[in-house]
Amino acid sequence: MNLIILSAVWGLIMMYGGVVSKRKSTPKILAIVGISILLITNLLEYYNLFAIHVDVKGMLKFTPFGLVFNSIVLLSMLFYFLLSTEDFDKVGAYPSEYYALIFFVLCGIGLASSFDTLLMLFLGIEIISIPLYILAGSDKKNLKSNEASLKYFLMGSFSTGVMLMGIAFLYGATGTFYIDAMNLGTGHLQPMVAIGIVLLMIALAFKVSAAPFHFWTPDVYDGSPTVFTSFMATIVKVGGFVAFLRLFDNAFGKMQSEWQTLIAIITAATLLIGNVTAVFQQSVKRMLAYSSIAQAGFMMFAIFALNTFAREGLILYSAAYCIATIGIFAILAKMKDYTFEGFNGLAKSHPALAFMNTVFLLSLAGIPLTAGFFSKYYMLIGAVKNGNQIWLVVFAVLMAAVSAYYYFRVIQAMYFREGNAEVAPVSGRFQTILAVATILVIILGIFPSLLTDLLYY
């Protein structure tokens, strides 16, 4: 509850802070203070020390899983703000508006990680989406940004319509929006429930950009300003996944055998399309867009398996994926040239940046001793324990091998190619924060239980 209320309030403070103070540093400081307050209050709520109580009539339920997930999101947001406040100023003249919109998105993520009725699921997904349409188009004079924004908006509102139709059919079949009261999974599958589940699956696959509903992703991620691409590809994507997992775990978990094959097909298609298309990209930004589709394929395993490993795995995956991707995007935003050639010889001119970028890329590829290895391991072991469709696990391992190719292309460009990579001046503070993120990725890669044990407090 703390996250939902305080992020909405802080969004308003950010918005009017831009009116009251004209100093350029005010929104930055306000944003970092705000995210720290959200992180601390969320952790306090986790330890039952300080929690705002509102009677929500059982519409929201705050579980350790949701609170740990919120903490991971907020920690990644803290890294994100510390690393990219300078890039906010480059996008437009009024950065405090962007901060305000981002805080509103966090409010939506708070709803998505704790909903217990379909109404709150709908509101959470919409509160996440609507500010993002604006953020994607925030570079108003740039046609690519316009395209990204319009495409995202049309696809997003389309998928909202599909999701609502699914909710309406479920309501027709069960007579309630409450997930606990729905009591699905007894007796044979009614046609209206089947239609509802399939439509909800399509809509949520749109939101998390799983194939075959991924086609908007590369254009939107490529066209949006880099600093907002970083936000969309990490925080928002894992927010969508936690809603996906909660819905399919709590509401449709008992009838898993009915829809598991469909999820398996979506997972396989996402892994295949994301990884294979990423190999052929020339721009690192576009490659990261496809890589985010590929990583979504691995996160789909959580919904496929629906067991303890899947839940722990999703928590671990969100942390590993968010921190590493935010780090790579922060370095990318400093580069002049976004193609692979732009990274040539980075190791000579900026050895520290190149090393940290390498650790993040290795983590995304899932090399041992980085957080990415254990997160992929948990996902796959969850699918093995589940026992159905073992071919999917083999396929995922093969695809992880393919993914190593395009991640190593960046590393090869940085270390083994001649050239002078042009980098905008980086401050010592920037490098220190990146170093903290790097250490975190390595620590999580050695002791993943630090994070997963939190679920059983």
Added chain:
Amino acid sequence: MSINNYIFLASALFSIGVIGVLTRRNAIIIFMCVELMLNAVNLLLVAFSKMHYLTASVIDHTTKAGTDGQIFVFFIMVVAAAEVSVGLAIIVMMYRNIHSVDVNFLNRLKH
């Protein structure tokens, strides 16, 4: 009237909306089709709400079953209004830059 008629009408409206989104190239018309989809859902929710009320009121005359469906419709209306305000602003922004609302124009920018 049977509930099947309402389901049929709402599904038809929804399908018209989906087909419109997939085939039309004018951003405003696509947007109208999305609104049509949302309104088909509203119609269906109200019909289901009445259906659940009627089935429950046979047993208990003072039942409140079905009210949540109608409340959901209000939430959809509010969210749709928010989406309209953002969406039209995006379309106007695009029109200012390229003096057209044709979606095909944007695809030419792909590299």
